[in-house]
Structures are given as structure tokens and as C-alpha cells.
Amino acid sequence: MTDDLRYDTAPPERRDRAEKEGAPLIDARNVAVDIKVEDGTVNAVRDVSFQLYSGETIAIVGESGSGKSVTARTVMGLLPKRASVGKGSTINYNGEDVLKFSERQRRDMRGSRISMIFQEPMSSLNPIYTIGSQIIEAIQTHRRMSRKKAEEETIALLRQVQIPEPEARLKQYPHQLSGGQRQRVMIAMALANKPDVLIADEPTTALDVTVQAQILGLIRELQRDLGMAVILITHDLTVVRHFSDYVYVMSEGVVREHNTTEALFENPSHPYTRKLLSSEPTGEANPMPEGSRPILEGQDVRVAFTLRSGGFFKAHFSELVAVDNLSITLRKQETLGLVGESGSGKTTFGQALMRLIHADDGRVLFDERNIESLTREQLRPLRSRMQVVFQDPFSSLNPRMTVGQIIEEGLIVNDIGKTGKDRDERVRDALVSSGLPGSITHRFPHEFSGGQRQRIAIARAIALEPEFILLDEPTSALDLSVQAQIIELLRRLQTERGLSYLFISHDLKVVRALCHRVCVMQHGRIVEQGPVQAVLDNPQTDYTKRLVKAAFEVAA
Template sequence: MSDLVIDARKIGVTFKVLGGTIEAVKDVSFTLKKGQTIALVGESGSGKSVTARAIMRLLSKRAMVSPQTEILFNDKNLAQASPLEMRQMRGNRMSMIFQEPMSSLNPVYKIGTQIAEVLRIHQKISKDAAWKRAIELLREVQIPDPESRVNQYPHQLSGGQRQRVMIAMALANNPDVLIADEPTTALDVTVQAEILNLIKELKTRTGMAVILITHDLTVVRQFADHVYVMQHGLVREEGPTEAIFTNPQHPYTKRLLGSEPKGRANPLPEGQEVVLSGDKVRVTYTLRRGGAFRGSYHQLQAVDGLSLQLRRGETLGLVGESGSGKTTFGQALLRLNTLSGGTVTYRGQRIEAFGRKEMKPLRSRMQIVFQDPFASLNPRMSVRQIIEEGLIVNRIGTSADRADRVKAALRDAGLPDTILNRFPHEFSGGQRQRLAIARAIAMEPEFILLDEPTSALDLSVQAQIIELLRKLQAEKGLSYLFISHDLKVVRALCHRVIVMQNGKIVEEGTVDDVLERPSTDYTRRLVRAAFEIAT
């Protein structure tokens, strides 16, 4: 047992909530050996992330760890370690990649500064050496143009790029243990394979042990040695990866493995009117590179003359690698950022020049579900306030009517209607994403921009959300612009697909044409990475 790195026994975590307590984790035990990858899998809210945070001692003040809990790391019980000992260990011998990069990165510091800080705290190196190493780390995690990106702030990067920055910070000091909490959730499939292979290579080279928390079973099957299946804070089943996948024993494990996205979009009736169209839309950003006195500026063409048409009752998929301009294009169509050129038409009305005042009457009919639910939900507002806010602003219904619509939206999004007085931080990442979907559908819009709406959801909830979106579309004639890197979900939900790369459209057509008969090398690479196990 000399290669045993972590021996966790009887982890139990209880949270104080209004009106009582919630047992989030109950009697979870596992072992982790040098060079091994174990995976914690299960539905959103099953206790995976709470278990990981208990190991790192990063739980909130309202969390109570069971007195029986033992977390032996190289024979030292972390459950009883002092705050100083934990600070010396975190980011050095143990690192964690968090699920939500925007809430984990400091918005007021440059990317390079934040990576260099991790290096300088734990290593005796100069500022210049730390900065150079930060650029190398960004290059290792496939960030394009790292010399420029190192001077940028988190809000200037896409969701996937922010996640890669978090991965670079976690790997900076070659830790003994890496806890990866949904490390590839915000990444496109090709970069996902590259990042996981980078972790695999480091693991082989340094003997690093990995705890992988994910809902992507393809990733688990390829990269994990041992799997622990969790539900309601308990380990329902555990064993070697291949044994779990080929011969699952527990009914919950069987259901989890059978939850891949299925089916296709409802057929689109002929002659449907165009709801939203964009013609030669351009969005340009000015970026700065270099130091304070020798800096220079250059133009980044994020969206380069793109056009699309979206019909009533249609779902149009927008796919491509992280940083390809998908979200920027979608937000330009909703007038959430400034166009450099082109036109946008909503229901026959030109809106590209509309200001905030002119757009306000249209906002209730055009909704958006953002990629990062933690950043888009107000942490000071309760669930009821979050979902009801849009109804109040647009003067929809009486107080009783609004309360009914809030509860109905929660139920439609797969959440109980008894959570009205709880706050966003009390929910898991997947549950927060469902809150964001509930907020959008409560307005009963005509068009919804869905920006990676299922990226933070486990497979069984993904299937529920896909069915929900199909049902709402059939009942209300909703139109969706669906931005995603998950081509399995795109195949199940979309009628047509547009493939983007570097701000341009490289291919478009029906789902069957693009995903089964791709005509460009780029699309073929995306499809291969999504539907085959990447190596």
C-alpha cells in the first residue's frame, strides 16, 4: 500500500438550511493510488462536488463534516489539518479544477497575473520567470496566441478558454493529486480530448493521481481506472471502469448508462415564417498586447460577415470549437453586444440600430439561457425573485398569477416548486442551469437563445431538458438558436446546423447532412471527436 495517496473513510457532510439540515454526503469511502484516476459519477446534486470540496477543506461555513470522517493524505488526516497546513497544500501538492471558471477566476486581475501568483506562492522564482511559465502553461492547454491572452482579463475570454486557464493554474505546480470537477464541461470535443490527454501524459510522467468528477460517461470510460457511482450522497456501486460499463449491478447505474441523448427534432412544418434573420453580421474587438508603455492594439474579427435565418418552430444549432465566435454571434443577434456591420431583423423589423429603450418591448419575446449559470443568477436573490423578476419588469399578471407561473416553470425545468426561498449557492451546477432555463421559459417567449444549456447537466437531466425543449416547441411554436459543442445533443434537438471556425461559417445544412456526411475536414474532425472515443 506504499503507493496509496488518499485513503478517505466515512466522509459525511451536512448543511444547515432554513428549517433544518440536509445530508449532502453520507458515509462515502474511497482510495486513490499514485498514477490512478478514479471517477465520481452520478446525477447533479448527488454529492460528487461536496465530496471533493471536503477533501480540499473548501466547504462553506454552514457545512458540518462528520466527526467520523478521515481523509488520509500521505498518512496525514486532512479532516483535522490546520488552515495554514491546508493553504500550503492547496495549489501545490493538491489542486482542483472547479466547475465554473468565471466564478473561480478573479475578474480584476489579468490571466497571467493569476497564473503567476500560483507559481510564486509555492516556488521561489522571479516575476519574469513566473510570467514566462504562465505563457508556457497557456500554450500547453491550447490557448491560441498565449502572448496576447496572458494580458487579458477573464471576461475577455470565452467560457471554454476560461476553463483552460483554470486547468493551467491547477497543473502549474505539478501536484500529487488533481481533483477535476467537470474539467471539460465548457470545452468543445476536440479540445476536451487534448486536455484529457495532457492530464493523462502528466499523470504518466509525474505519477499524479486524479479524482475526476464528470457526467460525461465517454470521458469516464476512456480515462478512469475505477468508478464510484453516487446518488443522494451515497455510493451506490463501485468497481473497475470496464466492469461498471459492461456489467452494471445497481438499477441506478443501469439507468445512468442508458441516458445518452436520443431521438430527433420534431418535423418542421412547411412554409413557416422567418422569426429572426441576420445578414453579413460583423463584430470586431480591439485587443491590446505588450506592456504599459510599449503596448500596441490589434483588431480581432470575432464574427466575420455571418448570415442566418431562423423560422418559427425551428431549432438551429450553432457549433464549433471554443472561441470560434458562436456566443458572440448569438448575442449580436439579440442585440446584447455592438455590431460592427450587417443587419438583424426580428419579425420583419430591423433592430440592429436599436438602443436599450427600443429593445425593451422585445425582450420578453426574446430570451437567453447563458452558459455559466452561476454568473448569470443574482446570488442575493431567491429562486422566486430570480424567476419572477422578468414578469414584474414586464408587468405580466397579478402577484398570484406570477407565483403560479414561477412554480410551473420550475416544474417544467425538472425542479420541485418547494425551493422558492432558496438561493443559487445552495444548488449544484446542474440545478443552477435548470433555474436559468426556468427563468427563460417563465416569460413564455417566442425565441430563446440557448448558450450551452445542457453543458452543466448530467445525462439523465440532459434527456429531460431535451424532451422539455421539444415539448415547449411543439406546444408554443418556439424557435431556438442552440449553441453547443455537444454534437450528440445537437443531433437530438436541432433541425439544421451551422458550423463555425474563427468567426466564419465553414459548413451548414440539415443535421443529417452535416453530422453524417460532413463536407469539410474541420467538421469531420469535430464529428469524429464527438461520436468516437477520442485518442
């Protein structure tokens, strides 16, 4: 038997089956899912089997596109219309095959008995309803309860998941919260009805390192109190090691290896598993050229928002200062990191520097030109020179356009490329540079995994050949092995094209590998800044020390 055949797929039964009592809560066997696309059929999941017992946590890990999320959505019955489940597939929950449930049975099951936290909160939360109304609806759909009582439970849930001022948040809309805060709202909604099984699809992707441990600890605490079982889908192997009992490793729609967490980390048998375990952001930023002049400057930038609370006739208004008179300087071919917890003002500051939102005070200079006073028409010629990669790729990619159209749109608007053929070559080159095949130009964003969509967003920015890129959590949705590829890509592009990056992130491991300098933000202010190695190796403030400890010393 060759190594390739030997390591093809893992056996359907768990290795610790003899140590378990009773039947599994979920027993999935031979699950196969095919998805039709324009040029054929994608075998998204092939012959996947797994077992989940009451009160435990199993982790499904693998790179983007490995089939992790498709497997979870099959359990929930949330596959796209183009998807079909194999005839031999079974998913038994409490002795019943959920694949044979009627639509009404599936609706009754979702949110009450089996609940799911999705990877991208902005596409899961309804933008026209307040946070409070959405969580209250989730509670009242499955339990007979007065609105007042449901509202009290909602406030308690928001407080549990570390949302500040939960009473005020009830009246706010998803777009008024940071990415991390939206993810915490999704977690609160999923836990509202105390489900038997919680499927957590990258539950801490958008969360900063300090809150990540708190949220996972909260899920574990509820798990102990309620006897809840958890399916954890993630690419963060540090989280897997500390919070799961059993691990399934997937690639190309197949389970390659599974074992108890301790055994798998101590003695991985499959080459793919060993590759995953050895993947971690490494290295450091390329040296900057001597005498690099500033390309972007922010001088005393201030951004404030007005918050409204109370009823229609007794409204109360308060001011939230998101960016409090901040000043930074970014030089050519430099990568400056902005780090801090969710809600610290990182993204707001970055968007103000890009003129994507209005600053209440201060000046922004791009290539020594004051862009704060420019009109939209005057700013347009500069847009191709300054690009942005957003945190949530699904909400920033037009779902009605193909990948090729999305990337080519910027080339057309900025009159880049002499002919359609020339633009097509630029699009394909950008995709290949971002780690994607050039043949996917005719496919739509929803046909890709979260990590693949983020790479499409990076390709869109690269295609315009800018001088400055704002990177807002560009690696948050990527698995570790792809993170390393993207970091190396950004380093190479910086050297070849003289790019400057403003890198917003809560992942200090990536910041250490990519940035020259780092600014630490808290409550709209910069509390510490300096060379990245100096700040991370010898933090001076208690806040920075807490961030560094949470990033490099994750504790269960």
C-alpha cells in the same frame, strides 16, 4: 433481503484492493457532510468511502446534486460555512487526516500537494486581474521564483493547454476569453505546481469535443510524468470509460456502486448505474410546420474587438474579427444549431443577434423588424419575446436573490401576472417544467449544484413565455439523464408554444437530437451548413469531419 436494501450502499473497501501494493495516497472513510438551509438540514454526503492510489485516475460519477462536488470540496477543505463534517469522518492523505489540519496547513496543501479544477471558471477566476497575474501568483505562492521565470512558465503552461497566442493572453482579463478558454486557464493554474493529486471537477464541461480529448490526454501525460493521481468528477460516461481506472457511482449523497472501469461498464450491478449507462441523447427534432416564416434574421453581421499588447508607452493594437459578415435565417418553431470549437465566434454571434453586444456592421431582423437601429427603450418591449439561457449559470444568477425572486423579477419587469399569487404560480410551474421542485423558491443559487443552477436559468427564460430563446450551451453542465429530460422539455415547449431556438453547443450528440439545421463555425465564419442529419452523417469539410469524429469516436 429486499432489492432496495441490497442495493443501498456500496462497501467501503475497493474491489481491487488485493491487487494493490502499499497504502492509498488518499483514503477517505465514512465521510458525511450536512448543510444547513432555512427549512432544515440537507444530508449532502452520507457515509462515503473511497481510496485513491498514486498515479491512477478514479472517477466519481452521478447526477447533479448527487454529492460528487461536495465530496471533492471536503478533501480540499472548501465547504461553505453552513456545512459541517460528520465526527466519524476521516480523510487520510499520506497518512495524515486532512480534516484535522489547521487553516494554514490547508492553505499550504491547496495548489501545491492537492490542486483542484473547478466546474465554473468565470466564478473561480478573479475578474479584476489579468490571466497572467493570476497564474503567476499561483506559482510564486508555493515556489520561490522570480517574476520573469514565473511568466515564462505561465506562457509554457498556456501553450500546453492549447491557448492560442499565449503571450498576448497574459495581459487579457477573464471576460475577454471564451468559456472554453477560461476553463483551460483554470487547468493551467491547477497544474502550475505539479501537484501529487489533481481533483478535476467537470474539467471539460466548457470545452469543445476536439479540445476535450487533448486536455484529458494532457492530464494523463502529466500524470505519467509526475506520478500524479487524479480524481475525475464528471457526468460524461464516455470520458470515464476512456480515462479512468476505477469508478465510484453516487446518488443522493451515497456511493451506490464501485468497481474497476472495465468491470463496471461490462457488468453494472446497481439499477441506478444501469440507468446512467443507458442514458444518452436520442431522437430528433419535431417536424416543422409547413410554410414557417422567419422570426430572426442576421444579414452580414460583423463583430470585431480591438486587442492591446505592449507597454503603456509602446502599446500595439490589433483587430480580432470574431464574427465575419455572417448571415442566417431562423424560422418559427425551428431549432438552428451553431457549433464549432471554443473561440469560433458562436456565442459572440448569438449575443450580437440578441443586441446584447454591439455589431460593427450588418442588420438584425426580429419578426421582420430591424432591431439594430432601435434604442434600448424601443427594444425593451421585445425583450420578453426573446430570451437567453447563458452558458455559465452561476455568473448569470444574482447570488443575493432567492430562486423565486430571480424568476419573478422578469415577470415584474415585463408586467406579466396580475397578482403576486399569479406570479408565484408561474414561477413554480416554470421550475417544475424544468425538472425542479416548486418548493425551492426561497433558496439561493449557491445552494444548488451546477446542473441544478442551469435548470433554474432555463426556468427563468420559460416563465416569460417567449417566442424565441437563445440557448448558449444549456446542457453543458447537466448529466446525461437530465440532458435527455431537458431535450424532451424543449421539444415539448416548442410544439406547445411555437418556440424558436438558436442552439449554441459543442455537444454534437445533443445537436443531432434537438436541431433541424446546423451551422458549423470556424474563426468567425460559417464553413458548412444544412440539415442536421446531412451535415453530421456526411460532413463535407475537413473541419466538420474532425468535429464529428471527436464527438462520436472519442479515443483515449
